Amino acid sequence: MKLTRLLSLSTAVLALLVCGMLGHITRNAWLRYDATGSGLQALRLTHAAMVAAEKLSFERGPVNAVLGERFTADPARRERLQRGRAATDLALMQLERELLADDGMTRQTVLAPLRAALDTARHSVDQLAAVPPAERTPEQLKQAIEQMFGLVPLALDAAASYTQASELAYPRITRALIKARYAVELREYAGRLGSLLTVPLTTRQPLTPAEYTRLQMLRGRIAQLRQQVQATDSGGNLAIVTQRVDDIYFGEGLQLVTDIEQASRAGRAYDLDTAQLAQRYVPTMTPILALRDELLQEAQTQAQNDHEHARRELWIATLSGIAILLSLTLLLLIVRRRVIVPLLRATRAVIRLGNGDYSRDSGGSQRADEIGDMLRALATLRTNSIERQQLELERQSLIDELRLRANTDYLTGILNRRAFVAASNQRLQRARDCRETLAVLLFDIDHFKAVNDAHGHEAGDQVLIRVAALVRDELRDGEILARHGGEEFVVMPAYCQLEQACALAERLRLAIASVPLTLADGQLLRVTASFGVASATGPAAALDDLLHAADLALYSAKRKGRNRVESAA
Numbered sequence: 001m002k003l004t005r006l007l008s009l010s011t012a013v014l015a016l017l018v019c020g021m022l023g024h025i026t027r028n029a030w031l032r033y034d035a036t037g038s039g040l041q042a043l044r045l046t047h048a049a050m051v052a053a054e055k056l057s058f059e060r061g062p063v064n065a066v067l068g069e070r071f072t073a074d075p076a077r078r079e080r081l082q083r084g085r086a087a088t089d090l091a092l093m094q095l096e097r098e099l100l101a102d103d104g105m106t107r108q109t110v111l112a113p114l115r116a117a118l119d120t121a122r123h124s125v126d127q128l129a130a131v132p133p134a135e136r137t138p139e140q141l142k143q144a145i146e147q148m149f150g151l152v153p154l155a156l157d158a159a160a161s162y163t164q165a166s167e168l169a170y171p172r173i174t175r176a177l178i179k180a181r182y183a184v185e186l187r188e189y190a191g192r193l194g195s196l197l198t199v200p201l202t203t204r205q206p207l208t209p210a211e212y213t214r215l216q217m218l219r220g221r222i223a224q225l226r227q228q229v230q231a232t233d234s235g236g237n238l239a240i241v242t243q244r245v246d247d248i249y250f251g252e253g254l255q256l257v258t259d260i261e262q263a264s265r266a267g268r269a270y271d272l273d274t275a276q277l278a279q280r281y282v283p284t285m286t287p288i289l290a291l292r293d294e295l296l297q298e299a300q301t302q303a304q305n306d307h308e309h310a311r312r313e314l315w316i317a318t319l320s321g322i323a324i325l326l327s328l329t330l331l332l333l334i335v336r337r338r339v340i341v342p343l344l345r346a347t348r349a350v351i352r353l354g355n356g357d358y359s360r361d362s363g364g365s366q367r368a369d370e371i372g373d374m375l376r377a378l379a380t381l382r383t384n385s386i387e388r389q390q391l392e393l394e395r396q397s398l399i400d401e402l403r404l405r406a407n408t409d410y411l412t413g414i415l416n417r418r419a420f421v422a423a424s425n426q427r428l429q430r431a432r433d434c435r436e437t438l439a440v441l442l443f444d445i446d447h448f449k450a451v452n453d454a455h456g457h458e459a460g461d462q463v464l465i466r467v468a469a470l471v472r473d474e475l476r477d478g479e480i481l482a483r484h485g486g487e488e489f490v491v492m493p494a495y496c497q498l499e500q501a502c503a504l505a506e507r508l509r510l511a512i513a514s515v516p517l518t519l520a521d522g523q524l525l526r527v528t529a530s531f532g533v534a535s536a537t538g539p540a541a542a543l544d545d546l547l548h549a550a551d552l553a554l555y556s557a558k559r560k561g562r563n564r565v566e567s568a569a
């Protein structure tokens with residue numbers, strides 16, 4: 001796999017892994033943040049529903065007071081009832097407002113039966129309040145009070161459903177919420193206990209056996225709830241508030257109920273009426289609400305702290321995710337720019353050097369790191385290679401020149417005898433192998449000694465040069481010419497018969513004899529040459545034999561008067 005492809009693939013895999021991991025971390029942080037947010041919202045709903053339940057409980061106090069009027073309608077009691085109702089309406093409005101802020105149109109349906117039951121109960125209370133007190137029967141009073149009783153469970157149902165939503169959205173606040181719910185229930189049962197005494201106090205009658213039983217049941221439930229709100233692990237403010245519940249409600253409030261119960265059992269007249277009971281009993285329940293609020297506050301603080309913490313974590317996760325991605329991208333870009341690209345460039349440079357292309361420098365050798373070392377080494381390799389190439393060229397041209405010199409006659413520039421032997425060998429071999437006929441021409445300048453003597457040795461050299469050039473011009477490709485020694489030359493034509501070789505010798509003889517030679521001093525000189533021709537076919541084609549035969553023919557030509565061609569018999 002190519003390095004660039006490997007890098008792209010690794011980058012993609014790494015980016016995917018990092019993105020996946022960061023996505024997972026950010027998603028978890030977001031889920032925690034969202035859960036704490038939902039927990040807070042559900043907590044606000046819980047609080048609003050509990051306050052509504054409390055106000056409904058509280059409304060029963062003025063209701064009992066109005067329904068317990070003894071002789072005439074008491075405007076002060078009625079005004080208290082209106083204030084109680086206004087407080088309930090406000091609490092319900094606040095609950096509705098919280099619900100609207102929430103997504104919970106479905107949760108609003110919980111409120112509809114409560115609203116309907118509240119309207120019915122208030123209507124019954126108003127109807128009974130319009131009747132003179134003496135005409136109100138205990139059944140009517142019980143019915144109206146029962147209807148009021150029926151409201152709180154509905155509100156508690158709503159609170160329970162929001163509590164459940166809070167717990168689901170954010171389980172860490174469950175403990176505080178459960179205890180808050182018990183506190184609300186405690187307030188409700190404490191209220192019911194007070195309401196139970198309304199009828200006996202109104203009618204000035206002792207409690208009936210059924211009312212005693214109900215009283216015991218309520219006390220039992222209240223004792224249970226007391227245990228449940230008194231958690232051993234509570235400390236700080238919560239412990240103080242719990243202690244106040246113990247002192248005030250379970251001390252003073254329940255003592256009041258005990259006093260009335262004892263008076264009833266002893267058949268004594270009660271020394272207080274419903275309004276007085278409400279006035280003394282209701283304030284003893286206030287610490288229970290304070291306990292509820294403290295518990296809700298604890299849950300709220302917990303959720304808010306966690307929400308804040310989750311928000312911080314979300315920011316940290318998002319920012320570190322972005323930072324990691326940016327660093328990774330930067331790192332990969334640096335690796336690509338500082339390592340991969342120079343490596344690829346170096347690879348291409350090495351390939352070029354391997355192919356003998358030294359034209360381009362790989363660059364980057366000024367870098368101070370390991371890549372710089374490598375590029376510098378490459379530059380050195382390139383310089384050495386260029387020098388070696390030049391040396392190689394010089395050596396080759398030297399060898400070529402030496403070879404040329406070794407094969408060339410220094411004076412005439414044509415092949416020397418050694419080169420002639422080498423060149424003719426291949427041809428002789430083929431003649432032997434393929435039964436071809438091969439011929440050799442030997443020629444010698446006539447009376448050459450006389451030329452030397454008459455014109456000087458240098459002029460003799462020039463004659464040799466001119467004759468060689470003239471013959472070379474006369475010959476065709478494949479016809480080998482060489483200086484055989486002294487003023488003697490040898491020609492080996494391509495494969496041909498003796499007659500054709502003689503014809504060639506004749507043509508050369510005529511050319512030498514007919515063309516005057518111009519010497520360096522401008523003097524014209526005519527020379528002639530004698531030719532000896534010999535040929536051989538197939539296995540008989542041996543160079544020494546051929547030359548010997550041609551030499552004999554040449555000798556014969558000299559003897560017969562020179563400037564002529566003679567062939568071996």
Ligand SMILES: Nc1nc2c(ncn2[C@@H]2O[C@H](COP(=O)(O)OP(=O)(O)OP(=O)(O)O)[C@@H](O)[C@H]2O)c(=O)[nH]1
Pocket residue numbers: 444445446447448449450452456457458459460461464485486487558562
């Ligand atoms: N200038 C010059 N003379 C050479 C060279 N090589 C041989 N000679 C001369 O060539 C002459 C050959 O002379 P001979 O062998 O007597 O033959 P010739 O005078 O040509 O007479 P024939 O061959 O019988 O016609 C000698 O004087 C050699 O010194 C050379 O390279 N340059």
